[in-house]
Amino acid sequence: MVRPRPAAGGGRWVAISPERLRGWLDGFYGRHDGAVEAGLTLTGASNGDTATLYPPPGLDEVSDIDSLLAGLARPPRIGLLLVRKGAVAVGVAAGTTIVESKVDRFYVQGRTAAGGWSQQRYARRRDNQADAAARAAADVAARILLPHLPGTAAEPEDALGALVCGGDRSMVDAVLADRRLEPVAALRHPHLLDTAEPRLTVLVEAATVARRVRIHLVP
Structure with a gap:
């Protein structure tokens, strides 16, 4: 994972390699006692923290976490x-x-x-x-x-x-x-x-x- 950096308007950005994304998602669920998925946004169950995922270039049509993971397995x-x-x-x-x-x-x-x-x-x-x-x-x-x-x-x-x-x-x-x-x-x-x-x-x-x-x- 690349070192987090501040995001304009609040929050922070991180960048995750495709090979590490599943592990990162498991960590987010674990740290927040679960999460609700809405498209490409996760909302932590324990405190409402959110994580919005932005697909890499060439996968702009994916609309949820499962399709993102499938697209990363066959990158264009x-x-x-x-x-x-x-x-x-x-x-x-x-x-x-x-x-x-x-x-x-x-x-x-x-x-x-x-x-x-x-x-x-x-x-x-x-x-x-x-x-x-x-x-x-x-x-x-x-x-x-x-x-x-x-x-x-x-x-x-x-x-x-x-x-x-x-x-x-x-x-x-x-x-x-x-x-x-x-x-x-x-x-x-x-x-x-x-x-x-x-x-x-x-x-x-x-x-x-x-x-x-x-x-x-x-x-």
Whole structure:
């Protein structure tokens, strides 16, 4: 289990790997003298504490605990798109295994302390370089992800069930604005992963993190 962190509006978030979820559920029932299930929310019998489970990407249609556990046993493939201004990492994950990937780096000039005209000139150059990086990242994403779309993949079970993004939100948005990636963007999961500079090891870690079940605990 990942260390709990505060949730906006109250309570806290935890993230549980699929392999540990049954044990976590048993623990919740034990700590609360049982619980009532309503969809994906558990309410403790002893004090009214609640735990609301959020399925990992690709399992958004599950509506109760049993269907969540069944879905976790047969996880869909997911696409991964990690972008920052200086790099992109794109992959297809089957469980925690990266079955196809590409990592690329770009030059985007750092910020300058110069003022006046020089600062404006450097800012324009930086913006142009960032735009070029987004276009190059879109090329990589198209090459890796488009062959795995539903209806395109060689086998139905190899099709992407979701797209998980991470890194710089503005750069991710810029990449997915490419018209070629419209069907990929349609699979985008709303949760953005907080990742380091994209590289292969970060991509592998993202595949593991993306599989976790997020749980909102109150109190």
